[in-house]
Amino acid sequence: MANGTLLYAQSGGVTAVINATASAVIQTARARKVKVLAARNGILGALREDLIDTSKESLAAIRALAHTPGGAFGSCRVKLKSLEADRAKYERLLDVLRAHDVRWFLYNGGNDSADTALKVSRLAQEFGYPLTCIGVPKTIDNDLAVTDCCPGFGSAAKYTAVSVREAALDVAAMADTSTKVFVYEAMGRHAGWLAAAAGLAAQHEGDAPHLILFPERAYDEAAFLAQVDKVVKRVGYCVVVASEGIRTADGTFVADAGGGKDAFGHTQLGGVASHLAGRVKDVLGYKVHWTLPDYLQRSARHIASKTDVEQAMAVGVAAVEYALKGMNSMMPVIVRTSDAPYRWKIAPASLDKIANHEKTMPANFLRKDGYGITAAARRYLEPLIRGENPPPYGRDGLPRYIALKNVAMRKKLAPM
Incomplete structure (x- = not known):
């Protein structure tokens, strides 16, 4: 087993496929004999030392995450300020990571989450703590910089x-x-x-x-x-x-x-x-x-795009691989290599090129009268909604989604 644990957290508004990313993260880490903790309700759970032991979940439950919407471990809309303005919180976060021997931190979110992961990485370097921080892309708004598109x-x-x-x-x-x-x-x-x-x-x-x-x-x-x-x-x-x-x-x-x-x-x-x-x-x-x-x-999730599910899982796998390779302050992003046929790959991008940046619609995607999309927009968008990946359905006619046990780790620090 690798030395240390991996901490995964979800941030901001959830998506139909964010749990697919979580499923891929946990399965990939397990295959590498790395224990995965999850922060309950995102960064708040990390600050409160409210951590979930994912090793208590069966493999079947972790696999079922891939077709379950929502945020399995809880998310939150909390943005830490600068290292100077919120230093006490960042240091508290570092204390929690130390207490649980966290050597890899994966933050699954958008622009602001990439910024938080980057700041945590810099603070760990300042204190000489061996920590690799990876941002994992997620947002339905598709406004994340650098990546061609965003899971969700x-x-x-x-x-x-x-x-x-x-x-x-x-x-x-x-x-x-x-x-x-x-x-x-x-x-x-x-x-x-x-x-x-x-x-x-x-x-x-x-x-x-x-x-x-x-x-x-x-x-x-x-x-x-x-x-x-x-x-x-x-x-x-x-x-x-x-x-x-x-x-x-x-x-x-x-x-x-x-x-x-x-x-x-x-x-x-x-x-x-x-x-x-x-x-x-x-x-x-x-x-x-x-x-x-x-x-x-x-x-x-019942009408999820197969392309989207595959990409959500691919960034989860890559995030763990990047982390274990020590590729600090990076994010696995989607690179489009061909429109027809549609092809894509995962590549690393630096968090400082993503954090707090925003990608809006290119001018050539908007019709001249401003009330519709162009052929260029259609070429970009169409492949992203292709394919079906429905969840399994029960005899009651409803999707069979999973609810995890989310067993908490024993706390080692005093409350905040």
């Missing part, structure tokens, strides 16, 4: 495209005497990747979605309402997909929920679909329906 996005994109296509068939059937406009709200604060994925639902001229609103383009209400009216008169109905992060020209979020900021300093958003629906009804007089899928977009 492909499945959320598939859910979005399928949901929009199915809802559009419903609207089309009722448009003559009922709903004329349907508004679908997609996640995406600063980047419109999920909204763009809805564009895959349209295969022919006139297909829904007819209008897509991206954070990368300023929202102009008068122009938008004119487009809605134009589409209804031409097609008979209009399906709109709006990213939650759309802003007006002055930078104000259309869907600012007035709830202040979250732990990452992000404005709380919510309700862009209801707002747009209200404006369409009040100004144009059309009957409108709207939907806010919210967590459904990131939890829909």
